[in-house]
Amino acid sequence: MTSAAPGPAPTDIAAMVPFAGHLGFEVIRCDRDACIVEVTLRPEHCTAGGTAHGGFLMTLADFAGAAGAWMVLPEGAKGTTTSDSKTNMIGAAAAGSRLVATATPVHIGRRTSVWQTRVTVGDKLISLTMQTQMVL
Numbered sequence: 001m002t003s004a005a006p007g008p009a010p011t012d013i014a015a016m017v018p019f020a021g022h023l024g025f026e027v028i029r030c031d032r033d034a035c036i037v038e039v040t041l042r043p044e045h046c047t048a049g050g051t052a053h054g055g056f057l058m059t060l061a062d063f064a065g066a067a068g069a070w071m072v073l074p075e076g077a078k079g080t081t082t083s084d085s086k087t088n089m090i091g092a093a094a095a096g097s098r099l100v101a102t103a104t105p106v107h108i109g110r111r112t113s114v115w116q117t118r119v120t121v122g123d124k125l126i127s128l129t130m131q132t133q134m135v136l
Contacts, residue, residue: 013067020063023056027067035068035103035115043095051092052099052126057119058087061129064103065115069133072108078136083112085131097121111135 013027014020014037023045028036037060045056062082069080093099103117117129 013070017063017067019059023059025060025063030067030071032068032072032108033104035064035071035101037064037067037101037103039099039101041093041095041097041099046095050095052097054087054089054127057089057099057127058085058129060099060101061085061087061103061117061119061127062131064101064117065129065131066133068103068105068115069113072105072113073135074110080113080133080135083132083134085129087127087129089127090125091121091127093121093124093126099126106130 013030014025024039026038028038039060041052045053047053062085066080066082073080099119099121101117101119103115105113106116107114113133115131118125119127
């Protein structure tokens with residue numbers, strides 16, 4: 001596999017995806033080894049009980065894994081898209097919590113890459129996502 005040219009700076013990645021910027025995602029690190037995205041959980045990201053909505057956690061994990069996949073695209077690829085994703089909800093996070101999504105590659109191939117994303121608050125695991133990103 002030929003690695004892609006150096007990608008955008010971490011601060012530019014969220015700007016490439018307007019929805020991520022709208023949600024307040026902050027890319028802390030993103031390279032071929034890991035993508036770390038942080039966000040403060042706001043009340044509008046929560047269920048009626050005041051804890052993180054599963055859809056929000058899935059969105060955060062999907063963005064982190066896709067951003068990581070973007071960084072390992074083979075030369076000449078046009079982009080990446082999620083072809084499969086599974087999330088296990090493990091724990092609850094209250095509004096105001098600082099969520100950290102850490103996506104790491106499980107497999108990097110010519111046509112797909114597979115990423116595991118752990119969403120945590122401190123040492124507490126909130127969700128675990130496995131996703132496959134297809135090269136476009």
